[in-house]
Amino acid sequence: MRDGLPDEAHADAAPRRPSLIYPFDQRPEPGEAIExxxxVLWLRLPLPFAxxxxNVWALRDGEGWTVVDTGVASSACKDAWRAALAGPLQGRPVARVLCTHMHPDHVGLAGWLTKKFDCRLWxxxxxxxxxxxxxxxxxxxxxEEGVRFYRACGWSDDQLEGYRTRFGGFGKGVHPLPDGYRRIExxxxxxxxGRAWxxxxxxxxxxxxxxxxRAEDGVLISGDQVLPKISSNVSVWPTEPEADPLSDWLASLAKLKREIPADALVLPSHGDPFRGLHDRLDGLTRGHERSLERLQRMLKEPKRATDVFGALFARAIGDDMLGMATGESVAHLNCLERRGRAVRELDENGVLWWRAA
Structure with a gap:
């Protein structure tokens, strides 16, 4: 799962947390729902992670439901679905499953639900x-590409061995997907x-x-694109080491601010539904820009990706967070390089050293 670090883990979290409004004072227990x-029903499923x-959403759809996101492929999530389907979902069938994105906590049970109800994945x-x-x-x-990538970031031999041991774990949280799907754009x-989303x-x-x-009544199901208390993970991975996802992320935040009104009711994948979208988007943008400024100052002397955690995170990074923290560091470094503010050099040991341009 790649959802991100709490705001408190980021070095820029404390100064200006946006003031958000949380309209609901209760959260649904697994198997329950709140309209x-x-x-639009809010269901909350357990995850075996930190x-x-x-949060997943059941949208009334004629005699059935459109389900948005599914939880990970675990017995606990399946049990919660069984209880919800028999209880607040009134035994009505799932008409379609729509997944916001491909991380296991969002798509993990898509294949299970579509097979159970003979419906399509969107x-x-x-x-x-x-x-x-x-x-x-x-x-x-x-x-080997992955080993080279993390060695270049500054990982030790023991950390590289941990990568080798953990590799391939993504599929363990995903029930086999259907072989066909319905594309959305x-x-x-x-x-x-009968209502337009x-x-x-x-x-x-x-x-x-x-x-x-849903513009009719101002409801946004935001997935992981904007969360109230978690900064979504924005990382570079070994499959595309020169990628610049942070620039893409910042452009996406600006797009949401242009297209969705400030007073929308935001239904996020983690945390509680909230109002105050534009404040949250502005806070996330400011945070990343401050991180880039701090990072550039740190690069007065050459640094590896693992040397710059202090510019981005306010707490120590253990092995459990090493992959995401490294990915975020490389994302910020690549963004600085794209902006002409940093350069990289590969040494004879295959390690990348970054410095301010």
Whole structure:
């Protein structure tokens, strides 16, 4: 799972946390649901991670439900679904499953639900295809490209061995996906129970992340594109080491601010529903820009990716967070390079050293 670090873990978290409004004083227990807008039910499923829950949404759709996101493929999530389907979902069938993006906590039970109800999976193309690729890594040996990438970032031999041991774990949280899907794209209007939901696609956290916007009553299902108390992970991974996902992420935040009103009710994948979208978007943008400024100052002397955690995170990074922290560091370094503010040099040991331009 690649959802991100709490705001408190980031070095720029404390100064200006936006003031958000949380309209609901209760959270649904697993198997229960709370109606947060007309025909929109909030379900909260358990996750076996430090981030211990995911919000999923059941949208009334005729005699059935459109489900948005699914939880990870675990017995606890399946049990919660069984209880919800028999209880607050009134035994009505799932008419379709729509996944915002391809991370296991969002798509993990898509194949289980679509098979159970003989319905279609709706996703953007890149999310579906990349998920299939990552699931196919299960059981493979760690690729040499990945070892070279993390060695270049400054990982030790023991840390590289940990990467080799953990590689291929993505597919363990994903029930086999259906072999076909229904593609959604940015700007599509999806009719759910006779009401229009517009697909708003973002990038950076994942390659083609779909949010759902119901303008009629101002409801945004934001997935991981904007969260109230977690800074979504924006990382570079070994498959595309020169990528600049942070620039994509910042552009996506600006797009959401242009296209979605400030008073929208935001239904995030983690944390509680909230109002105050534009304040949150501004806070996230300021935070990353401050991080880039601090990072550039740190690069007066050459640094590896693992040497710059102090510029980005306010707490020590242990092995459990090493992959995400390294990915975020490289994302910020690549962004500085793209802006002409940093340069890199590969030494004879295959390690990348970064310095301010």
């Amino acid at each position: 947060v807008a007309d025909g 981030l211990d829950h995911i 996703m953007t193309r890149l999310e579906y295809m990349i998920c299939r690729v990552l699931v196919a890594d299960t059981g493979r040996e760690a690729p 940015d700007g599509d209007q999806v009719d759910i129970d 517009r697909i708003v696609v973002g990038d950076g956290h994942s390659p083609e992340h779909a949010c759902l916007w």
